[in-house]
Amino acid sequence: MSILAFPSRTPRSQWRNSRLFAQANNGSATIETLPSWFSFFTRFIVEVEAPVGTSVVLGSRLIPKALFESAAGRARLVAHLVKQTGELGFPYIPVGTPIAFNYIPGTTSVTPAWRTALWHLTGGSTWSYNSTLAEIRAALNATHSFVNEELAALAPDSGSYMNEGDVYESNHEYTYWGPNYERLLAIKKEIVLTLRIFWIAGDAVRW
Template sequence: MPSYYLEVTDANDVKEAMQYSNCSGTRLSIKNSGHDYLTRSSGKGTLSLWTRKLQNLTYSPAFVPSGCQTSYKAITAGAGVNFDEAYEFAHQNNVTILGGYSPTVGLSGGWVMNGGHSVLSPVYGLGVDRVVQYKIVTPDGQLRIANECQNEDLFWALRGGGGGTFGVVLESSHRVEPTISFVAAIIKFTSNSTNVLPFMDIIVNNTVKWSQEGWGGHITGDTLVNVSPLLSVAEAEESLADVIAYAKAQGGSATVENFSSWYSFYEKYVTSSSVSVGVTHFAGSRLVPQSVFETAEGRADLMDFFKLLLANGQTPYIPVVGPVLYNYTEGSTSASPAWRQAIWELGSGSTWAWNSTLETREEKIATLQNMTATLERITPGSGAYSNEANAFTEDWREAWWGDNYDTLLSIKNKYDPTGMLSCWKCIGWEESQANSTCFVAFP
């Protein structure tokens, strides 16, 4: 845990903290919501800069990034604004802002700087595709604006290179859409020892078709909650006919309904699915490209993976969030290039009770390592979303950033030459720094 917390209220607080860090040698960490699964918003003995109190929110129908010509409909949010606040503000202004499936994850921190997925990402892109400007204090104590027209290298790095690495972001501006209507399908049944795999089989065999129809959402072993802004209710029912019939045959239910705004869906389904506080959860996901679904071998590999999960007493967890239909400009962001081929993020996590023994923890992590290795074998050349990846991923530079890593490292060295900011497996991190974090290197 950090030794001290500083509640950041403006750029000067950050500048003074950086000066203090330079004089005293005290390391800094940056915390927004503290949701980071890899504990990157924490750090032993650090002075933590807590951004939650940066609460400014403005909407501009013609936002021009400083020094640029192009204008966008955009919301600018202070670095402490979370999705609950951002969604409500967007709703009040009759626009839609893309964000995560959680009220309490922050809009301007680790979510957007590492990629940022939404159930609307298949059509509208990732968080990194929609951010148009950051205000940031870099480790040399300079307040900078980063956008397409100034500090372009930093802007690129902040669109995928990760939080806690290049400086302290004070606010970010995001392109928004008008109020959108979309169809939502909520399908569920009670699982037993035999009915999960046939459900997954239908899903695996329909995934490419569904991806072309704009579907995004979450799938587990016995639920599917997906949305598409491209289909009517009748088209949606036809598209999902097999899976609806299967759930009903298991005594389950299927609701397909239209929503006239993101906010109404958010209030009905997202807030109610919030996870409980204080759970120890190790994520372990991998991005699954379209090519895996296109061969019989790839589909069989996925089914084998699900069998293995179930044998381990786990259930499948699939965010369907790949930006399949988004018109991406090649190279415009620094997030893993694997996102651009991905349809699924496929998860296998781990969890333990607070009082579990070291032996239990080691066993759980060993299983997680095994599952990650299996997923890597099924998806060669793909990557992972670091926010929800296995913290102990061995080849993390390649998995999380691919060919972008070396350029990100040179930008890190340009803006933070003394390495004032460092976090677990962030750009520039070395295994030798493991002892000053919450984890130890594993194995």
């Protein structure tokens, strides 16, 4: 079923064309005039609305090209993927690293691990809208434990993409920023002092 909403001043010829099109394709058309947009919304939209989206927590790791260059590295990667699939479901592996870009060191703030990574390997846990607090915590713990114990061990000197990283990352300074962290922290402090910015961030490091 398709719903078309025409403004009140739409020529009747356009309504008629819509009906003819539906009939020509073995369909039918019903034309109604409603007093307001809200009437249309409650009549046709609210009745068929459905929840969308998923409650999910993610964790990820940038997997360096070097891991693919030896038989032992590839074997470790395959073993990891088998385990991750069993514990967290199928991994998400987008092809999005800038490994082929002619990068000049020091020209961007993101972790240099991006420049040597062939994969951005992601996994996660989900829960339902009616999950209990214990079930939600179990999902969070499952992803956090797997990222910190398995993914980090697979590529210990690499890092992670912050937007899809573990929200409870144990070593977020290095994992997200690598050797750039101290320089970025110094820049932030300088800006804060210059602009006299003050804010409070709970449980943050050196804010």
